[in-house]
Amino acid sequence: MTLESYLLVGAALFSLGLIGALSHRNLIAVLIGIELMMNAASLNLMAFNRFVVTDPTTGQIFVLIIIGLAAAEVAIFLSIILRIYRAYHDIDAEKLTKLSG
């Protein structure tokens, strides 16, 4: 496995995540898309860490912290989704149309 193959997988994950976040109507699916994008960044960091960098701790620490922050992000977003569900009884992003313009 070369650096390029890891980067390609990372780019594919990132694109899938971005498309998913932009096109899905269900807010949970949007959240999954964003998580994929963060995982793509983590994969990139680990690949660069393995092939380019001399000091291998930096990338690992970075990725560990990303994992922690991603969990916090999920908690916040799920709480917002709950609030939306209580108001709309639905988490379909298409139905959130009280604001427009």
Next chain:
Amino acid sequence: MENAILFAPELICLLMGLVLFFCTVLNWSYRTTRGIAIASGIAMIAACLWTLSLEGEPFFPGIYAIDFFSQLIKTALAVGFLFVVIASANPLTVDRNGWLEVPLFFIFSTLGMMMMVSATELLTLYVAMELAAYPVYIVVALHRNADIGGESAAKYTVQGMAASAISLYGMSFLFGTFGSTYFSDISIPHAATQPIFYLGLLLTLAGFFFKLGAFPFHFWAPDTYETAPHPVITFIATVSKVAAIGILCRLLSLAMPGGWESGHAQTALMWASVIAMSLGNLAALAQKDLKRLLGYSTVAHAGYVLLALQTFAEWGLTAALFYAIGYFAMSFACFLVICEIGRSEDRITIDSVSGLYKRAPFLSFTLLIGLFGLIGLPPTVGFVGKWFLFSAALQRGQFYLVLIAAINAAVALYYYLLIIRQLYWVEPATQNTIKPTPLIAVTAMATIILVIAMGTLPGPFWDLAARAARALIS
């Protein structure tokens, strides 16, 4: 001990954040909590001024820099926090169960922004950026109507999280290019010619473009401005803009050794600037909601700031920093009035300010000064600030760019004057007067003085900004 002094503003911010946390746990009255928040704002300003001319690195070498730039921005952030807490005297648009949490989340977000402008390492920057963002995600959702709050928060949060993920992806490329997360390694001139560096830098900028509300991450601005509770949007529109411009200055100064030759990044920023100001101003023309209009106007102003930043020159950085502080004052003048007149209203339309000069003469004068500043009329900071921004681009010979910006400023005149017409030439629908409390009147006065002083005597402020820009580049 010396390190503790260097870190004093953040330490006070953190400690007072914990105190505010206990206020929410013990369920104290909102009055007391707000009083503590105001006291902590004053303490933070004092600590920032105390450390203003200090320099050093309180932690491991290379990850966290205290210099004149960071301390100047931190002072502005502390003043912003204090002003926003004062403005949220009656946050009736916030869910009653969430009142106590509002100052708490503001102070933690301010802490994140303070750490963001000092960060000189990618991981520190990322963690600080998220610390600044998460509390704001929550307070946007704290609107008293769960449907409005939830929808506005969903839009803001989804875009914020996506922007920060893109930013993170960009950081991974910066890490890969230089094999290090330290900014001191990233700014090596010879490596700055690689395309992957520009890819990384531009993607990294995404997260900060989101905070600034710049194209192509501006979609949240109108919706969130329109529906977020008034104190919350005051925070987003003032404090977080200062931090965003500050961190953009620091990131772009990394590409400065390449200077004008840094072609691709410059082209991308130039187009972002042109599209942001044109789109912001044209979309604002059609708005009837005052906060939504200001949301589009902030997109346009992000375009003006990018106009100076895309020059990759010291003059441009200075102009952007000067404008950051000026924009904070102008924007705060507008939102302070919105907080006061819209205490119990969810939406503020242009009609709600009609004839305000009869109901609240001083508040309507404050709004007038803020709008004059946003238009760019002398003797306000809006005029001088725009002059500096445009002259930064002119010094690079970008005449057509400045022409587009000038046309945009003229277009913007229309919708700002429309509000001023409602303020002074239309009869009020209701006669009930609004009397600001002394504290709010003093704050409004201070804001007006800042807007006028920076406009008539820009010299000292320009020197401060220039000193900060020099601290960044050296």
